Amino acid sequence: MDVVMTIAGADSGGGAGIQADLKTFQELKVFGTTVITALTAQNTLGVQGIFPTSPDFVLQQLTSVFSDFHVKAVKTGMLFSAEIIEVIANYLQQKDVQLVIDPVMIAKGGESLLQKEAVDALKNTLLPIATVLTPNIPEAEVISGIKIENEDHMTKAAHTMLQYGVQCVVMKGGHSKELNTATDKVYLADGTSFSMISKRIHTKHTHGTGCTFSAAITSFLARGLSLKEAMIEAKKFVQLAIENPLNIGHGHGPTNHFAYQQRKGQYEVIVDES
Numbered sequence: 028m029d030v031v032m033t034i035a036g037a038d039s040g041g042g043a044g045i046q047a048d049l050k051t052f053q054e055l056k057v058f059g060t061t062v063i064t065a066l067t068a069q070n071t072l073g074v075q076g077i078f079p080t081s082p083d084f085v086l087q088q089l090t091s092v093f094s095d096f097h098v099k100a101v102k103t104g105m106l107f108s109a110e111i112i113e114v115i116a117n118y119l120q121q122k123d124v125q126l127v128i129d130p131v132m133i134a135k136g137g138e139s140l141l142q143k144e145a146v147d148a149l150k151n152t153l154l155p156i157a158t159v160l161t162p163n164i165p166e167a168e169v170i171s172g173i174k175i176e177n178e179d180h181m182t183k184a185a186h187t188m189l190q191y192g193v194q195c196v197v198m199k200g201g202h203s204k205e206l207n208t209a210t211d212k213v214y215l216a217d218g219t220s221f222s223m224i225s226k227r228i229h230t231k232h233t234h235g236t237g238c239t240f241s242a243a244i245t246s247f248l249a250r251g252l253s254l255k256e257a258m259i260e261a262k263k264f265v266q267l268a269i270e271n272p273l274n275i276g277h278g279h280g281p282t283n284h285f286a287y288q289q290r291k292g293q294y295e296v297i298v299d300e301s
C-alpha cells in the first residue's frame with residue numbers, strides 16, 4: 028500500500044483541509060497520514076476560529092510518521108505561519124518524497140489561512156524542493172507579484188514561480204472569468220505546457236476543490252503515474268466531485284469524493300497541447 032501525507036489545517040466542517048485530503052486518499056486507495064498545522068472551527072458558511080499548532084509540535088508529528096512509514100508523496104495545504112513553513116521545509120529537504128504544494132492563502136469566505144509574512148518563506152524554502160505547485164489565480168498573483176488579466180500574464184507568472192525551483196506549476200482556473208469551461212494550465216520546468224479543459228459547473232458547492240485536487244495529484248503520483256497522467260486524472264476526480272454535489276450544509280457545500288469511483292469511466296478531460 029502506498030503511503031502519502033497531508034500537512035494541512037483541519038476543517039471541522041469536513042469539506043476542506045485534512046478532512047478533504049483523507050477522503051480523497053481513501054477513494055484513491057492510498058494510505059493517508061497527517062501533520063496538522065492548525066485546527067479551524069469551520070463550516071460551509073465560513074471560518075469561525077483558528078487555533079494554530081506550535082512549530083515544535085508540527086515537527087513532532089513529522090518525526091512520528093516518517094520514523095515509522097515509508098512516505099512516497101506529501102502535499103501541503105494551510106500552513107499558517109513562516110515558523111511552521113520553515114520547520115516543514117527543513118525536515119522535508121532531507122527526505123526523498125514527491126512534494127505537492129497547494130499554497131492555501133484565503134478561504135472562500137475571505138478569512139486568511141496564511142499570514143502575509145509567510146509568503147516569502149513559502150517561496151524561498153518550500154518551492155525549491157517541490158515537485159508541483161497548484162495556485163489559483165489570486166494565489167499566483169501574490170506569489171509571482173504579477174497581476175493576471177490574460178493568458179500572457181499567466182504564462183509570465185508561471186515562469187516567475189518556476190524560477191524558485193519547483194518542477195511544475197498548475198494554474199487552476201476555478202477563479203477565472205471563463206463562462207463555459209474550467210481550464211487549468213500546466214507549465215513544466217522544461218519550457219513545455221498544456222491545458223486541461225473541463226466543463227464549468229455553475230454551482231456554489233465548491234468548498235475544498237483546491238484541497239481535493241492537490242490531494243488527488245499526490246495520490247496518483249504515489250501510485251506511480253507520470254506527472255502529466257497524475258494531473259489529468261486529478262482534474263477528472265475534482266470535476267466529478269463538483270458535478271455531483273452532496274447538497275449538505277447551508278453555504279458553500281463540500282464536493283462529492285465518492286463520485287470518481289462511481290463515474291470515472293463516464294468522463295474525459297480535454298487536453299490541449301498547442
Ligand SMILES: Nc1ncnc2c1ncn2[C@@H]1O[C@H](COP(=O)(O)OP(=O)(O)O)[C@@H](O)[C@H]1O
Binds near residue numbers: 202227230265269
Ligand atoms: N465551477 C467549477 N467547475 C468545474 N471545475 C471547477 C470549478 N471551480 C473550480 N474547478 C476546478 O477545481 C480545481 C480547483 O480550482 P480552484 O477552485 O480554482 O482552487 P481553489 O479551491 O484553490 O480556489 C481546478 O481543477 C479547477 O479547474
Ligand SMILES: Cc1ncc(COP(=O)(O)OP(=O)(O)O)c(N)n1
Binds near residue numbers: 037
Ligand atoms: C483548513 C482549511 N484548509 C484549506 C482551506 C481552503 O480550501 P480550498 O480548497 O481552497 O477551498 P475553499 O476555501 O476555497 O472552499 C480551508 N477552507 N480550510
